[in-house]
Amino acid sequence: AQTVTQSQPEMSVQEAETVTLSCTYDTSESDYYLFWYKQPPSRQMILVIRQEAYKQQNATENRFSVNFQKAAKSFSLKISDSQLGDAAMYFCAYRSLNTGNQFYFGTGTSLTVIP
Amino acid sequence: EAGVAQSPRYKIIEKRQSVAFWCNPISGHATLYWYQQILGQGPKLLIQFQNNGVVDDSQLPKDRFSAERLKGVDSTLKIQPAKLEDSAVYLCASSFGAPNQPQHFGDGTRLSIL
Numbered sequence: 632a633q634t635v636t637q638s639q640p641e642m643s644v645q646e647a648e649t650v651t652l653s654c655t656y657d658t659s660e661s662d663y664y665l666f667w668y669k670q671p672p673s674r675q676m677i678l679v680i681r682q683e684a685y686k687q688q689n690a691t692e693n694r695f696s697v698n699f700q701k702a703a704k705s706f707s708l709k710i711s712d713s714q715l716g717d718a719a720m721y722f723c724a725y726r727s728l729n730t731g732n733q734f735y736f737g738t739g740t741s742l743t744v745i746p
Numbered sequence: 747e748a749g750v751a752q753s754p755r756y757k758i759i760e761k762r763q764s765v766a767f768w769c770n771p772i773s774g775h776a777t778l779y780w781y782q783q784i785l786g787q788g789p790k791l792l793i794q795f796q797n798n799g800v801v802d803d804s805q806l807p808k809d810r811f812s813a814e815r816l817k818g819v820d821s822t823l824k825i826q827p828a829k830l831e832d833s834a835v836y837l838c839a840s841s842f843g844a845p846n847q848p849q850h851f852g853d854g855t856r857l858s859i860l
Contacts, residue, residue, distance in 0.1 A: 635788075637788075663845075664846055666848055668848075668851075674835065674853055674854050674856075675852070675853050675854070676789075676837070676839075676849075676851040677851070678848040678849075678850075681846070681848060683846060722788050726845055727845075728845050732777070732801075732843070732845045733791060733794060733801075733802055734779070734791065734849060735791075736788035736789045736790075737788050738786075738788045739786075739787070739788050
């Protein structure tokens with residue numbers, strides 16, 4: 632089974648600064664999808680950004696962007712101009728195109744935004 | 747668009763009792779997932795349905811957990827009998843079938859076992 636590793640259990644960033652959350656994954660598949668989800672204290676997880684493995688261009692959504700390094704199996708999330716509302720748990724997820732399109736989640740990174 | 751609905755929001759039971767959770771996915775979403783999220787960990791897939799068929803239940807403790815998705819819409823997850831280690835948040839998510847489509851999550855049910 633695929634594994635997703637988030638090596639930073641906790642991160643903090645000053646408001647308006649930039650922070651990068653790391654994610655690595657292990658797979659033998661050549662095509663798949665990657666996602667970053669945000670889980671605020673209210674608990675509902677919401678999608679932040681997605682990346683198709685066959686696309687070389689890094690995905691961007693407003694202040695959120697990714698650095699996708701397919702050969703290194705790395706998928707980091709960069710948050711620019713951090714805001715207080717960005718404080719949450721962030722989960723990296725891998726979606727296989729085999730095994731029933733199953734999602735595999737990392738253990739999460741807790742992000743604190745310091746005013 | 748209405749989101750994924752889950753109930754109850756909280757549940758407290760004693761060990762060896764039974765409990766059931768309900769999930770109503772977003773209309774049109776063929777795929778439905780149940781996850782267990784233990785405090786401080788990422789979600790762990792328990793079972794995945796495609797319409798009313800099971801796609802993956804390899805991590806479902808079948809001696810005590812069961813799930814069904816009758817008519818390919820609503821789903822229920824049951825635990826009987828509950829153990830202390832079942833204390834967790836149980837998340838339901840749904841998505842369209844295409845692999846590039848993300849999951850949409852409900853608010854979850856926080857289960858505490860005494």
